[in-house]
Amino acid sequence: MTAPFDVAVIGPGPAGCACAIELARAGWRVALLGPLIDDDCRSGEVIGPNVRRYLPAEKALNGIPIRFVASEWADQGLEMRDLQLETGRAAVTAARPALDQYLLAEACGAGIRHIAAKVLWCSRDDATWRIHLAGIAAPLAARFVVEATGRGGRSPAVDGAKRHYLDRLVVLWRLVAAEGADDNTLHLAASADGWWYRVPNGHGRDFLALVTDADLVPAGTRTGFFEMCAARTEFTADITTPLTPVRITDARTSLRLPQSAPGWIPIGDAAFSLDPLSGDGVSRALVDGIEIARFLTSGSAPDGPTWDLRDVAADRMRRLMRQLSARFDYYAAVTRWPESVFWSRRRSAADLYKRGDKAIIFQDPRRATALSIDGGI
Template identity: 35%
Template sequence: MSATVFDVAVVGAGPAGAATARRLALAGRRVVLLERSRFDVPRVGESLAPNVQPLLRELGVWPGFVALSPRPSWGTRSVWGEPEERAHSHVFHPFGCGWHVDRRAFDHLLADAAVAAGAVLLTGETVRDAAFDDGLWHLPAQRLCARVLVDATGRSAKLARHLGAKRLLFDRLVGVATRWTGVGETERGHLLVESAPDGWWYSAPLPEDGAMVTMLMTDADLCATRRLHDTGQWMAAMRQAPSTWQRLAGARRTSPPQAWNAHSQRMLSPGASGGPWLAVGDAALAVDPVSGSGVLRALRTAKAAAEAVEAVLRRPGDAAAVMAAYEADRDDECSAYLPERARYYAAEPRFDSPFWRRRHLAGFRG
């Protein structure tokens, strides 16, 4: 059986991959979008800032997003650097409120939008091998070929690493999350971030009434040695975050603690490695959640990735220069991110514990 030939193969159908695929399909390119899951894997809830609205409108998916019935977010509250809680309202933001969304439904929305634009979506597909020959990338397990390859596999960056990219790791952050139900009405409209000795806590409403996700952000080794993935230890740690503990008073936990990778990293392209390929979203640059939503960053870099791929398809002879320029922009993005991250952590001087000492060391900027 002969292989099906596409202009672009996008591996990974999260927000970055799906948005890249949709943009390229709208430009008339033959795009295949390959996703390992069948959108049936549980995902941590997502809180999106108000400025996600113009990005979703530009992508043409705003009506579909509204149809998901996301829960409005009227602002954030933080306990950081001092014991008092501070409020940051979205009321006067040009785009109004932010949104608390079901991340699995959101990812499905973007993938469906890519299909509506003309992309072919293949789920349950794990891409383990890709080789460039005679002007095409060959994905033998999928029996398909593509002129350009896009890695959108998230923090794992599986495809980029297979193609020789090197990981520059800035930390070993993990998130240990649980879900709750029965949260009080007054707690359903805002995100809370609270620092604590073992790291910091994130809690945000989910679209379902009274549901909330609560997550401890800490380092992987601290999680392991202190067994912070154990329900009892996790609950004991939360007692050291009084605002988080209080907002869950009377609520019921509906899932055990589950750890998720949340490390910061930059994947460094090896340069000439056969054919044209690039990484997008977390596969290119993954940031600390304290710096903001990775979804917004994913949607922004998807536009840059689609423009770079389109340029390569139009001018194959300029592929090396186009890819180099794209990588340089990601390097600039990383250079801006690192001092921003350092400033966030420097603003919390109260704790003398391993997690915080690591972040207060000179040179934490990476």
């Protein structure tokens, strides 16, 4: 077994890299584990103005500045927001995998050791983790594990860490011909079937997506359903210029419980994932990774090397509850389709949330239920 690292970070995405960089800059020995993932569906992601300071100029990452948000959401018609005017800088599209490659290079430059092998399983004894990697005989040792493995899959470190789902959202998407060569606008539009999202993708292309519930998409008719729904919205013109087939990806809001264990904490989407309406996946990943790293390296850690993370996890849950509350308010503004299955589910979940006491609303195909998070952090 190799000499122990201070921290092993599982997952070299934005959250994992941000955490590893911050730890390495504080002088800690850090191993960053796992291969980079190249997933086409991430081409629709946007980095908000609040975290642009953590990244280089958009041109270095082939990102596209997004200054305006055009929303046809509530009943009052089109609304325009100027992010440059409101915050002092524009948002930018997250050009993947260029963003991930940049962050990984920064992490390696800070002195971390990247091992591009899949983590198979982990065990812990005597306050030391032993991490078993595919194709490597000797386990890697670390005092602490930060899990940044994204939305899917089981935890390789904590068997009892279970992901709970709050909804059944999926994203149906395709690339279409761009409406304008210099478009710097993100478009949102509610519809009876869910809601639409369009953002420039570069090279004369736009990323066009429908966010809806998985069980509302008829089996075997993905493209027909997508085009039928688009024909009832402002995006009618977009379906006439498709550049790729319609694809589908998981977009469920989810929460992993527990949120911490001795010597272990999940970050980014591995901790909780929000639906695309939040628009802050990459931003939240970067901030979460940096905040956890600063806690681990600070003198304020309550129990020194044991790192009692319960207060950190509780604060994270409070932030999640605030974000869910804001989302319910945003969904409640849509009243145009009282018979819509998609929107009636959101109204029911919002009603349960408002009646619940420290509860998060979870849905399955048969019912909506409230699950208390007390004791689960």
